Amino acid sequence: MTDAATSIHTLANGVRVVALRLPHLASASVSVFVRTGSLHETRRNNGISHVVEHMAFKGTHGRDCQQINLDAERLGAEVNAHTDKDHTAYHMRGLAKDAGRFVHMLADIVRNGTYPDAELERERQVILQELAEDEDDPVSTAYKLFDHHCFGSHAMALPVIGARRVIETLKRDELLAYVGRQYTGANVVVGAAGSMDVDELVATAEQAFGSMPAGHPNAVPPAPHIGGASARRQTGASQTHVVLGFPIPALAEPHHASLMAAAVFGEGMSSPLMDEIRERRGLAYYASCSADVYEPCGQFIVEASMAPEHVDEFFGAVSQLLAAQAERIDPVALQRARSQLIVREVLDQERPQRQLERAVLDLMALGRVRTPAERAAALDAVGADEVRQAFAQLLARPPALALAGRVRPGALDRAREALAAQRIGG
Structure with a gap:
């Protein structure tokens, strides 16, 4: 417990549940954060975290891409995700009464992705178009150069969007191996903010994430400044x-x-x-x-x-x-x-x-x-x-x-x- 409105619970496998109780809201924001991003990559797989985030929505063992989108929209919920240097996060936001359903739906996306080959080829083209736009942008170009001069060979210098050669050649098996290695209990936080029952939230998180392998924390060394x-x-x-x-x-x-x-x-x-x-x-x-x-x-x-x-x-x-x-x-x-x-x-x-x-x-x-x-x-x-x-x-x-x-x-x-x-x- 950190203050009157914030509570933290840790499941047996290391998954942490953070609840921000905001009773004045009629909505709930639910997210699953995974401690993995470009900071946890190498030059050989730079961009894989971003590709995994895109592909997680392309089908699970029980739902295809269309069903994932429809299930969220039938509840009037927003669903989104982002990748950063130090984490990847999957989000849903809607009515507070649906917070538990959001936890289960996000767990399905995070834990049960199938990464179909056909979808990978289609999404690869989308990401390559995103990369082309990024390469044409002087702001993005300047920041890539800047990060290189800050950090040299440290992973902090790697761009979140990734390297073209990696995106062009990534295989389904590599995505599955990366998820199995990085998406573990020690690196997952289930968070919710809004008007919800905290005990119910923790119980739901236990149902959805309690069987996730514990794994080990995705630690990274300090990043020395080079100049x-x-x-x-x-x-x-x-x-x-x-x-x-x-x-x-x-x-x-x-x-x-x-x-x-x-x-x-x-x-x-x-x-x-x-x-x-x-x-x-x-x-x-x-x-x-x-x-x-x-x-x-x-x-x-x-x-x-x-x-x-x-x-x-x-x-x-x-x-x-x-x-x-x-x-x-x-x-x-x-x-x-x-x-x-x-x-x-x-x-x-x-x-x-x-x-x-x-x-x-x-x-x-x-x-x-x-x-x-x-x-x-x-x-x-x-x-x-x-x-x-x-x-x-x-x-x-x-x-x-x-x-x-x-x-x-x-x-x-x-x-x-x-x-x-x-x-x-x-």
Whole structure:
């Protein structure tokens, strides 16, 4: 038990059941999370988690693809799934009274997939079209380059969508073997958020998942930050897309100062990033800053799209802005950032699916679920000097940098020089 509204139960085979009791809702969001994603792949099978997620809906031992869709829609329910670096998740959302049925229907999809050869060939073409669109996108291209420079040969560098050569050649037997290896009790969390009877939910999860093999946790080693830079020109692109990043602490480490630093730097139109880059200089329509925190690592990321002729000025300005934060944190900027993060926490509490995902990812990475009060207190405790030190630590490490789209000759070298001029201890 973590708070009055959240309960956690563990079945004998290691499957965990997380219930977020929200009695004011007439709906229920039910998800099955599996601790497997591109982070648990190798270059030889990169993309298999994503293919499995697609194929899980293509038929089970008792239902074909059409019946799976019809069964959900007869209840008025939404059914969906997604794959990320650290997990795969299957979702249903509908009336609270149907929560138990959702658990059984998702269990059928997760546990009883048949992955028919004919369906695999059809879905392979769909995924290859998705990949082609991804390869044409300068944003996706920049992030792939960026992740490579962050993590090198570590699996954190592998794209979720996968590699073309893998998708083109994957066989049914490989999918079945992967599911048998990765989809085990130690790596499955059944989650529900809404107005439901918790004891009934746990009993239903026991019926649906209690016989799943226990297996072993799909653990991954920490992802060390490497640093580096590259650019890729893409025909037809009119803008340059930039992704710049530095390492920050992982989820189990003290990381709240880094969250605050990202909010100070780029949250909202009055932040230094947006005020200087967009409002005062007009260098980019789109720019953002985020702190992405995972189990094996964290990333402080600055992202922007701009006309190629603005790239040099952009890097000059951003490097100076980062250096200024390492010298002093404006108290008003810190107050703004703190308020924005705390309000974001409150808004997340009003989104059941978001609450559920955060609780499950906490459980997978930390072995517990942080309460809203704990999250807010951790943010509230971050002071100006901690944030300033977070910026100083960023600038003491080699950045990872990627440019994609319409890239001018020499732009990458000039960006490196601008960043190196502000590096601390380098």
